Amino acid sequence: MSSGKYIKTKFEGVFYRESQKLDPRTGTKDRIYYFWYADAESRGHWKSIGRHSQGYRPQTARQARMDFLSALSGGRNLIEMDRFTMGDAVDLYVEWARGEGKSIDRPLQQYNKHMRSRIHAIPLSSVTPAILTSIRNTLSNVLAPQSILHQFSFLRRAINHAIARKKWFGSNPVSSKAGGWKMPTVDNGRVRFFTPEEVKYLLADLQKRSPQLHDMALLSLKTGLRATEIFKLKRQDIDPHAGIIHITAKGGERQVIHASSDMIDMLLGYCR
Known part of the structure; x- marks a missing residue:
């Protein structure tokens, strides 16, 4: 549930509505971000991006709008793009890597074991910093920090490949450059003395x-x-x-x- 009023941000075409639900981190009303665009017949449309509590910010909504308008002007099938999943990106990357003779079995095995059930079916347009953080926290109970970094690096490479192949036209949600998400860091320094x-x-x-x-x-x-x-x-x-x-x-x-x-x-x- 949200209030009916769209509140303008400082970014063109980017708005938010206040939710009746509270942001669990701040205790204040959560915000749902939207952007507005006009189609080829000049009809206006609202597109929901995500909640503040999920890691979305006006800047990320602005980038999503720019990516959307760029795809729209290029005549791309935006409905099909919205359906492009993390699994689609992984499958595309694996097929390419095997064709190039690259070693892909080990990272794919780890992905299938630890990540597939959690993210494979999620559209890239719906992958949020909150989802990535939740997966990272869950994996921290079963994997070492370095292994977790390898998992997310594999996802990032798969999405970058989909972008290069023009199968995905948005920003890479697993990249730290997208905003709201930081790749896991690893401290490789270890000190232990012989007994x-x-x-x-x-x-x-x-x-x-x-x-x-x-x-x-x-x-x-x-x-x-x-x-x-x-x-x-x-x-x-x-x-x-x-x-x-x-x-x-x-x-x-x-x-x-x-x-x-x-x-x-x-x-x-x-x-x-």
Whole structure:
């Protein structure tokens, strides 16, 4: 239910009506956005875009109107375009990718497992930031952040392909550029320390594979030296009397690292 009054926004042809339902996030009356256009016979029409609570804003309604008028002037079948679904875009993209010999089975398998039932049948014109956010939140219970990003990246590529093939003439609702939706972000930085038991197994396994690699790993664990710093070590860098190792740190700076006597003896055991 909404009030009958269309309220003009600052954008040409874009209006909203106040709904009797409240926006759950603000507690105020929700807004339903529309745009107005005239057909070839100069008859006026209203087209509903979506609710404020669903992530729509006057700017997105304005872009939708511009896309609609552009399609209308190009003589495109707007009714057919309104029926073009996310599934249509995915199927079109998969067919093209296979024809190009691209690896598509893995992302398609993940799409079918996690996304298909949630978005496949939804027309692209009806895909809202609220729908995408709901799907993202649901997937966060079963998938890692990186996997979720891959899922939405697959959708974005499929829609971009549909746009390039002129099967869809609107903006890409999965693109952050469309407004109201942000692609998931991933923090790939992870910090975890070995347990003493893990150190024991690691060193034992390395000793079997390569005694030299074992010694480099042990030196790194004992002193905190990076691999690149260990690779550059020379015999003259070792001072056994002071129990220190001279290294060339990042940026070329010379630094001193204190080492235990067993580490010094281990390094001196190498003739070169």
